Amino acid sequence: MRVVVADDSVLLREGLSLLLGDGGHQVVAAVGDGPGLVAAAMEHRPDLCVVDVRMPPSHTDEGLRAAVEVRRHWPDAHILVLSQYVEQSYADELLGSGDGGVGYLLKDRVEDIDGFLAAVAQVAAGGTVLDPQVVAQLMGRRRHHDPLATLTPREREVLGLMAEGRANGAIAEALVVSLGAVEKHTQRIFAKLGLSPDDDSSHRRVMAVLAFLRA
Amino acid sequence: MVAPVPYDRPPIQFGPSGQEATDPGRPYVGFDRHRVYSLHSLWQDSAYLLLGFPLALVAFVVMAALLALGGGLLITFVGVFVLTAAVFAARAFAIVQRGMLQRFLAVPSPRPMYRQAKGTAMRRAFSALGDPQSWLDILHAVVSFPVAVITWLVTVTWWTLTIGALSYPVWSTILRAEVRGGVHDLTDELGLSLWQGAAMYLALGLVAALLLPPLLRLMALLQGGLAQVLLCTRAEMQQRVTTLEESRASAQAAQTTELRRLERDIHDGPQQRLIRLQMDLARARRKMDSDPDGARDLLEAASNQTRDTLHELLNLSRGLAPPILVDRGLEAALRDRGLEAALRELCVRSTVPAELTVDILIPLPEEVETTIYFVATEALTNAAKHAGAGAAIIDVTSDGRTVTVTVADDGRGGAAPAPGGGLAGLSDRVAGLEGTLSVSSPPGGPTVVRAVLPCG
Numbered sequence: 001m002r003v004v005v006a007d008d009s010v011l012l013r014e015g016l017s018l019l020l021g022d023g024g025h026q027v028v029a030a031v032g033d034g035p036g037l038v039a040a041a042m043e044h045r046p047d048l049c050v051v052d053v054r055m056p057p058s059h060t061d062e063g064l065r066a067a068v069e070v071r072r073h074w075p076d077a078h079i080l081v082l083s084q085y086v087e088q089s090y091a092d093e094l095l096g097s098g099d100g101g102v103g104y105l106l107k108d109r110v111e112d113i114d115g116f117l118a119a120v121a122q123v124a125a126g127g128t129v130l131d132p133q134v135v136a137q138l139m140g141r142r143r144h145h146d147p148l149a150t151l152t153p154r155e156r157e158v159l160g161l162m163a164e165g166r167a168n169g170a171i172a173e174a175l176v177v178s179l180g181a182v183e184k185h186t187q188r189i190f191a192k193l194g195l196s197p198d199d200d201s202s203h204r205r206v207m208a209v210l211a212f213l214r215a
Numbered sequence: 216m217v218a219p220v221p222y223d224r225p226p227i228q229f230g231p232s233g234q235e236a237t238d239p240g241r242p243y244v245g246f247d248r249h250r251v252y253s254l255h256s257l258w259q260d261s262a263y264l265l266l267g268f269p270l271a272l273v274a275f276v277v278m279a280a281l282l283a284l285g286g287g288l289l290i291t292f293v294g295v296f297v298l299t300a301a302v303f304a305a306r307a308f309a310i311v312q313r314g315m316l317q318r319f320l321a322v323p324s325p326r327p328m329y330r331q332a333k334g335t336a337m338r339r340a341f342s343a344l345g346d347p348q349s350w351l352d353i354l355h356a357v358v359s360f361p362v363a364v365i366t367w368l369v370t371v372t373w374w375t376l377t378i379g380a381l382s383y384p385v386w387s388t389i390l391r392a393e394v395r396g397g398v399h400d401l402t403d404e405l406g407l408s409l410w411q412g413a414a415m416y417l418a419l420g421l422v423a424a425l426l427l428p429p430l431l432r433l434m435a436l437l438q439g440g441l442a443q444v445l446l447c448t449r450a451e452m453q454q455r456v457t458t459l460e461e462s463r464a465s466a467q468a469a470q471t472t473e474l475r476r477l478e479r480d481i482h483d484g485p486q487q488r489l490i491r492l493q494m495d496l497a498r499a500r501r502k503m504d505s506d507p508d509g510a511r512d513l514l515e516a517a518s519n520q521t522r523d524t525l526h527e528l529l530n531l532s533r534g535l536a537p538p539i540l541v542d543r544g545l546e547a548a549l550r551d552r553g554l555e556a557a558l559r560e561l562c563v564r565s566t567v568p569a570e571l572t573v574d575i576l577i578p579l580p581e582e583v584e585t586t587i588y589f590v591a592t593e594a595l596t597n598a599a600k601h602a603g604a605g606a607a608i609i610d611v612t613s614d615g616r617t618v619t620v621t622v623a624d625d626g627r628g629g630a631a632p633a634p635g636g637g638l639a640g641l642s643d644r645v646a647g648l649e650g651t652l653s654v655s656s657p658p659g660g661p662t663v664v665r666a667v668l669p670c671g
Contacts, residue, residue: 009483009487009491011487011488011490011491012487012490012491012494014491015490015491015494015495016494018494018498019494019498022498022501054482059479084482084486084490107490108490108493110490110493110494110497111493111494111496111497112497113497113498113501
C-alpha cells in the first residue's frame with residue numbers, strides 16, 4: 001500500500017516509515033507540517049495517510065485541520081490520525097468529516113505493531129478505527145440512569161469493541177468466541193439499547209454506538 | 216580579547232512581559248535636599264513661604280465657614296451638601312498646595328486617587344465624604360493656617376532684619392538728614408559713633424544673612440512637611456500597592472511562561488524520543504526470530520536513544536534549578552561563592568568565550584542569585600545562538616542596596632524581547648523582584664543586557 005506519513009518530529013517520521021516498511025507498505029512521502037500534508041496527499045493520492053495531530057505552524061491541532069481539509073477536496077481520502085493525548089473533540093471532528101475511512105489512535109498504540117498494522121489495513125479499506133482509550137473514556141462516564149447497566153459484562157465488552165470500529169469477525173477473534181455468538185450479542189445489544197438494527201457499514205455502526213454513548 | 220562595552224546609546228528599559236517602560240518609576244524619595252546655601256533655594260523657600268500664607272488664610276476662612284455651616288445644618292439634607300462643598304474646596308486647596316510643594320520645594324507630590332462615584336448627586340456627595348483623604352485635606356486646610364502664620368511672620372521678619380541691617384548706612388543717613396529733631400536709634404542708645412554704629416549694624420546684618428537661608432529652610436520644612444504628611448502619604452501608599460501588585464503579576468506571568476516552555480520542551484524532546492524507543496523495541500521484538508541481526512541493531516539504536524533522552528532530561532532539569540546553587544545555597548557559610556562558582560561554570564561551558572568579574576559584598580537572597588544566573592544564561596545563549604558573538608563579558612557588582620549584572624557581547628545585535636520569548640520571560644522575572652531589565656542591542660551590535668535587582 002502507498003502511504004503518506006506526516007509528523008513534525010524527524011524521529012517519529014522515520015520510526016513510522018520503518019514500521020510501515022516492515023509491514024510491507026511503501027511510504028511515498030514523509031512531511032512535517034499541515035500544508036505539506038495537504039500538498040503531498042493531493043499529489044500522490046496514497047491509499048492511506050498517517051498523520052500526527054500536533055504539527056507546525058500552530059502546534060495545536062494542525063494535523064486534524066489538514067486531515068479535514070484533505071477530505072474536503074478528496075472525500076475518499078483515508079486518514080489515520082495519531083495523537084499523544086486523548087482528545088474527545090478530535091475524535092468527534094474526524095468521525096464527522098465523512099463516511100468511514102478514518103481512524104484515531106494514541107501514539108503509544110504503535111507499541112503493538114500487529115494491532116497498529118491491522119488498524120492501518122482497516123482504515124485503508126474504508127473502515128473506522130477508534131482508540132480503545134477513547135472508547136473507555138466514553139463508556140466510563142456516569143449518567144443519570146445508566147443505560148449500560150442493562151447490558152451484561154460480555155455485552156459491554158462487545159459494545160466497546162464495536163465502538164472501536166471492529167467488524168464482527170475481529171470481535172470474535174479478540175474475545176475468542178464464535179462469529180455466531182458475536183452476532184447474537186450485537187443483536188441483543190441493539191435491542192436492549194433501542195438502536196436500529198446494524199448496517200454492514202462499520203462506520204455507521206460506530207457512529208450509532210458513539211451517538212448512543214455520548215447522549 | 217574582550218569586547219569593550221560602549222554604552223553610548225541609552226539602553227531601552229523593559230517592564231513586565233517585555234513591554235518598553237518609559238518611566239522606570241522612581242520610588243518616593245522625600246524632601247529633595249537642595250544645597251541650603253544657594254540663591255536658588257533661598258528664592259524658592261521664600262516664595263513658598265510668602266505665597267503659602269495667603270493660600271492658608273483663604274483656605275482656613277472658607278473651611279471654617281463651610282464646616283460651621285454644614286455642621287449646623289447637618290440635621291437636614293442641606294448639611295450634607297454643604298459639607299461636600301467643604302470637601303471639594305479642601306480638595307482644591309490641597310491640589311494647589313501639592314503643586315506648590317512640587318514647584319518650589321521640588322518634592323514629588325503624588326496625587327492620591329480620590330474615590331470616584333457616578334450617579335446621583337447624593338451618591339457622589341457620600342462617596343466624597345467617605346474618602347479618608349477628603350478629611351485629611353480638610354484637616355490640612357484648618358491646621359496649616361496657624362503654622363503658616365508663624366512661618367510667614369518669621370520669613371518676613373528675618374528678611375526685613377537682614378535687608379534692614381545691611382542697608383543701615385543708606386537709610387539711616389537719609390533719615391538723619393530728613394527727620395527733624397534727629398533720630399535716636401540703637402547707635403545713639405549705645406553711645407557709638409556713626410561709623411561704629413554702621414559697623415555694628417553691618418555685623419548684625421551679616422549674621423542675619425548667614426542665618427537667613429537655614430532659617431527659611433527650616434520654616435519651609437515645617438510647613439511643607441505638614442503638607443506632605445497630610446496630603447501625600449496616602450498617595451505614596453497607593454503607589455506602593457500598585458507597584459507591588461504589578462510585580463506580583465509579572466512574577467506569576469513569568470512562572471506561567473516558564474511552565475509552558477517546560478511543557479513544550481518536554482514534549483518536543485524526551486517525549487518524542489521515548490515514543491520512538493517504543494517503536495524500535497516493538498520492532499526488535501518482532502524481528503527476534505526472523506532477523507536476529509536486525510533485531511540486535513535495533514536494540515543498539517534503542518540504547519543510544521535512551522542515553523540521548525537522559526541527556527535531554529538532564530539539560531531540562533538544569534534549566535529549572537542550577538545544581539550548584541541548590542546545593543551551596545543551603546550552606547549559609549559559603550554564601551556568594553555559590554553564585555560565583557555557578558557563573559564560572561557557565562562561562563566555561565559557554566560556546567562563546569566569556570570573561571567573568573564578580574564583586575559582591577553582601578550575601579544575596581536566593582531568588583536574586585537564581586535570577587542573576589538566569590539573566591547570564593539567557594544572555595549568553597542569545598549571544599551564541601542569535602548574535603554569533605566571538606566574545607562576551609559578565610559583570611556582577613553590588614553596592615549594598617542593589618546588585619547589577621551586566622552581560623555584553625560583540626555579536627550582531629538586533630535583540631528584542633518577543634512575547635513569550637526568553638527575554639520577555641527574563642523581564643517578567645526581574646520585574647517580579649522589583650528590579651529593572653534594560654537591553655541595548657542596536658543592529659550591528661554590540662549587545663548589552665543589564666539587570667538591576669534590589670537586594671537590601
